Amino acid sequence: MGPFLYVTDLHGNQRKYERTLALAVETGAWLVVNGGDMFPHSRTHGDQERFLQEFLDPHFAKYQEAGIRHFGFPANDDLRTHDPQFDVICSRYPLVENLAGRKVPAGPYEFLGFNLVSDFPFRLKDRARMDDGEFAFPVQFGTGILSRPGGWEEIPDWMAYAGTLPTIEEELAALPAPDDPGRAVYVIHGPPAGLGLDVVRGGQPVGSPATARFIGKTQPCLTLHGHIHESPEESGVWMANVGKTVCIQPGQSASGLSVVVGDLEEMRFEKRILPVD
Numbered sequence: 001m002g003p004f005l006y007v008t009d010l011h012g013n014q015r016k017y018e019r020t021l022a023l024a025v026e027t028g029a030w031l032v033v034n035g036g037d038m039f040p041h042s043r044t045h046g047d048q049e050r051f052l053q054e055f056l057d058p059h060f061a062k063y064q065e066a067g068i069r070h071f072g073f074p075a076n077d078d079l080r081t082h083d084p085q086f087d088v089i090c091s092r093y094p095l096v097e098n099l100a101g102r103k104v105p106a107g108p109y110e111f112l113g114f115n116l117v118s119d120f121p122f123r124l125k126d127r128a129r130m131d132d133g134e135f136a137f138p139v140q141f142g143t144g145i146l147s148r149p150g151g152w153e154e155i156p157d158w159m160a161y162a163g164t165l166p167t168i169e170e171e172l173a174a175l176p177a178p179d180d181p182g183r184a185v186y187v188i189h190g191p192p193a194g195l196g197l198d199v200v201r202g203g204q205p206v207g208s209p210a211t212a213r214f215i216g217k218t219q220p221c222l223t224l225h226g227h228i229h230e231s232p233e234e235s236g237v238w239m240a241n242v243g244k245t246v247c248i249q250p251g252q253s254a255s256g257l258s259v260v261v262g263d264l265e266e267m268r269f270e271k272r273i274l275p276v277d
Helices: 014-027 045-066 080-091 158-162 168-173 209-218 231-235
Strands: 004-007 031-034 069-072 096-098 103-106 109-114 144-148 151-155 184-188 222-224 239-242 245-248 257-263 268-274
Touching: 004 014, 014 031, 014 045, 014 257, 045 069, 045 080, 045 096, 069 103, 080 096, 080 144, 168 209, 184 209, 209 239, 209 245
Parallel strands: 004 031, 031 069, 069 096, 109 184, 184 222, 222 245
Antiparallel strands: 004 257, 103 109, 144 151, 239 245, 257 268
């Protein structure tokens, strides 16, 4: 099948998007996987909507023209109110897939996407959940908010509200089951706990124990993560194992494009940081 590329947390950086596509063409990649937080970091409705219409739609058309598949999904910084628009754009291009909550066949493999994350201190809660029933909430930076068309819904008691939602553990269990776990690739935006893939600035690990348990139980061939941009710099780790499963979290560099070039048949992976200027 040849190589594929994995990137995550591009946050609307058009030069990084364009460099990723150029690298896919250069390497003969058959697929690019984007692990989430795709839209501009501003979190404003107008900026994200314009990015979808004016950049991402024609950018996906370039993948279609190049004959390269693209799998991705919006994640915790991407306003949920724009999910229908993202779905519509993806549906225009047969080679482009919204992977959120879905199972997509690709040759002998299946890709499964999960874009919810364990709760964090930040106010935007569109995709935040308790990790499991024993979850301890972090100190919050303000009142929780959810995106709504053209505005926001304030959640005065976020912890009580979160208690009414399924946990990360429950949501992972509800994903479609792969036909063959040994040929399954899970794209899970939040990293698992305990592997060094989840370390924030200052050294604190913030990964998901529920995700680590899910990977240990399911044992797919590969899982792809993101969310914590600085983790590889803090821990020195971007690839680890849970049993037979290879887990990758390349982060995203402020100085260039962090990208992984992978080969599923050989299970070989190389992380690169490329200039984008």
